[in-house]
Structures are given as structure tokens and as C-alpha cells.
Amino acid sequence: MPVPGELIAFEESEKFSKDANLDIETSEDEKRRRGRGRSLKKKAMTASTKLTHSLKKRGGRVSDCKYTAISIEDVRDAEEEKAVKAFRQALLAKDQLPSRHDDYYTLLRFLKARKFDLDKTIQMWEDMLNWRNENGVDTIVQDFVYDEYEEVQQCYPHGYHGVDKQGHPVYIERIGKIVVGKLMKVTTVERFLKYHVQGFEKAFLEKFPACSMAAKKPIDCTTTILDVQGLNWMSFGKVANDLVMRMQKIDGDNYPETLHQMYIVNAGSRFKLLWNTARGFLDPKTTAKIHVLGNKFHTKLLEIIEPSQLPEFLGGTCSCPNDGGCLRSDKGPWKNPEIMKLTHLGYALYFRKTESSENDNLEVKFLSTKVATSEISCVSDVRLDTSDFMQLVSLSNEERMSGPNSLYGTSKPENAARTLS
Known part of the structure; x- marks a missing residue:
């Protein structure tokens, strides 16, 4: 052992509207933070609209928008976040960060493997990318059939x-x-090794995302x-x-x-x-x-x-x-049809900060339209990249979501929503 665009929609409620119009004595910093949050919400809603139009152009039917909400809590260590940010910036500078691997937890796993030594971690990362390229790992799930x-x-x-x-x-x-x-x-040894690698890729493609949804973390x-x-x-x-x-x-x-x-x-x-x-x-x-x-x-x-x-x-x-x-x-959980609809057909990220000890406690809600089984085929050409599933970023510091230091993109704020067009 051991991921193409995303549908993103934000749950609207009376509470959200009230929260967005708090007392006029709110500090200027707080107002700016809310402004950025509303901007992200607007971009995400635009992304959802684009996906709907895209499906209609393909002749697919889009069901009424019914939402499945899954809340995920994620408490991060401040020092680890700092290390991940530095590692990510180093990889961007070397053009060694493919979008499918631009993921907080993936970066953190490699840092842990090299005990947070940045130079050693960068070398390990580059070796990994070379190995994937030489062995066709990015497409092994689709390309390799283990008949035996x-x-x-x-x-x-x-x-x-x-x-x-x-x-x-x-x-x-x-x-x-x-x-x-x-x-x-x-x-043969070589075919079994390919099967082994394919198993890891499937775990990241389906099993880990499904387990995250089921465990709510x-x-x-x-x-x-x-x-x-x-x-x-x-x-x-x-x-x-x-x-x-x-x-x-x-x-x-x-x-x-x-x-x-x-x-x-x-x-x-x-x-x-x-x-x-x-x-x-x-x-x-x-x-x-x-x-x-x-x-x-x-x-x-x-x-x-x-x-x-x-x-x-x-x-x-x-x-x-x-x-x-x-x-x-x-x-x-990866055998649960509803969970796998979220994994394959789209999910939305709604970030809300809550307080938890010294660290930010991140609650993430995954929202997705429920698509009837008969309608799945109409979106088969817009299957979603579940590598982004693990990119859980707290909005307690919204500046992480945009600009050159973002965990989601190098320069475009809309990368936080990874829109479909």
C-alpha cells in the first residue's frame, strides 16, 4: 500500500446573513476579513453556476439542489503549518509542485518523513516526482489492469x-x-509491484476521502x-x-x-x-x-x-x-453510494472558524447536490479530482487562501475554489 475541477457551493442560512451584518462597531480588520469571506462565497457560487451550465451544454440533466452536509474538524499545529508553508514556497520556486499534490497533508507527510529537514524533504519530493513520471503512476489506476x-x-x-x-x-x-x-x-514481481502501487493510488483517490467524510476528520x-x-x-x-x-x-x-x-x-x-x-x-x-x-x-x-x-x-x-x-x-465507507457521490461528483467546502485551545479548530462542511443514479452518466466527463479533498485550510487567516503564499494557489484567489469552466 496507500487526484478534474470541483463543484463548490456554500450553504446559505439566516444565521449566515445575520453574522455578515454584525454591529457597526466591529473593527476594520474584522470587516475586511468578512469581506474576503463574502468574496470567496461569491466565487464559489459562481463556480457552482458554471458547472451547472457546463452540464447543460453537455445535454445532462441537473437535479434540484439538495445538500448533504458533512462537518470535518481539523486542529493543526502552528509549527507544522509554518513548516508546510515554507516547504510549499520552496517547491513553487523550483516549479516542483504539480496541482494534484498541492495538498497540506501530503506536504506534511513528506516533512515528517524527513524530520522537518527542508533540504532533505525537497530531495525526497523531487525523487518521488521523478519516480511517478518514470513509472506512469499518475495514470496507473486507469491504465493498469490486474487480470490475475x-x-x-x-x-x-x-x-x-x-x-x-x-x-x-x-x-x-x-x-x-x-x-x-x-x-x-x-x-510476476513487476506486475505485482504495479498492482501494489495502484492500490495506494486508489486509497488516495477513494478510500481516504471516503473515510474522512465518514469520520468527519x-x-x-x-x-x-x-x-x-x-x-x-x-x-x-x-x-x-x-x-x-x-x-x-x-x-x-x-x-x-x-x-x-x-x-x-x-x-x-x-x-x-x-x-x-x-x-x-x-x-x-x-x-x-x-x-x-x-x-x-x-x-x-x-x-x-x-x-x-x-x-x-x-x-x-x-x-x-x-x-x-x-x-x-x-x-x-468507500462502498457507501452517498459518500462516493460526494467523492466523485462534487463536494463543497464551507469553512468556519471555531475556537479550540491555542490552535484554530477548523470545521469544514462538504455540500453536494444529490444526483440520481440515472444521471451519473451525464457527468462522467467531469469527474472530480479528489486530491483537493484533503486541502483543508482554515479561514481564520483568510490571507492563506489567496496571493503568492496561499496554500491553494500561486497567484489567483479563485484557485481557492478551483472552478470548472
């Missing part, structure tokens, strides 16, 4: 299943059931469970070992800080001995995320994952009825 998926699942059971109690998608691998010889007969990392029951290191083989090492390098170099927690279950005494030796060579920050458990792991997993979200073979109550069971069900 079903055969691979039979000798390497794995997949996403549900979310943990904090809303992170849960990814499960039954490593002890891998049959390496059979795996290499039905696929930014989600961009996973909880992973590795079931090592029956694993025989002697039969694991050099090819399998090389495959694992290559996947780990791809993940670390290009999708850093996407692991929330990892739970290795059914670990025997030999595995625990190897882990105790290996952990001494790893970053303490990484080892703190990895929990090696024996065969009495059920209580621990149920502390972090609801039983209904956990397969029976891991101590939960879920037994997906589909062919192949839980690990082929791909169960999760």
Missing part, C-alpha cells in the same frame, strides 16, 4: 476491510497463508493487521523476500507516513525473537507504531476496531457473504 487478481488472492489473501474506531481504513494480510511458488506462477493513513500464523521463513524464499523489500522501499520513498498502526498477530516465539533483534535497527518512531502480538490478540484488536468491522478469523463478528469472504469484500 482472483488467482493471486487464492495464494495471497489480503485486502481492505472496514475501519478502526478512529476511522482509519483497516488493511489485512494473511502472510502465513502465502504460497510463494504458486504466487510467482500466476503473476482528515484521514490519510491506515491501520494494518498482518496475520503471520503458519509463516515459515525458510520456505518464504528469496523472491518473496525481495518483493517485500521492494514494496517497503516504494512505500517509504513515495507514500511516507501512511501507516497509523500495525498489528502483527499470531506471532510465535521465533518471530518475536527476530522482531526484537530487528527493532534495534529501526527508527523508534516507526517501531512505536508496530505491535507484535501472540495468539491472544483478540482483546487488543477489539480495543481499536468494532467487532462488526473485524473478520471472524481475527476475533470479530463479520463474515461477509460474498464469494471469497471478508478479504475480497472491500468493505468500508
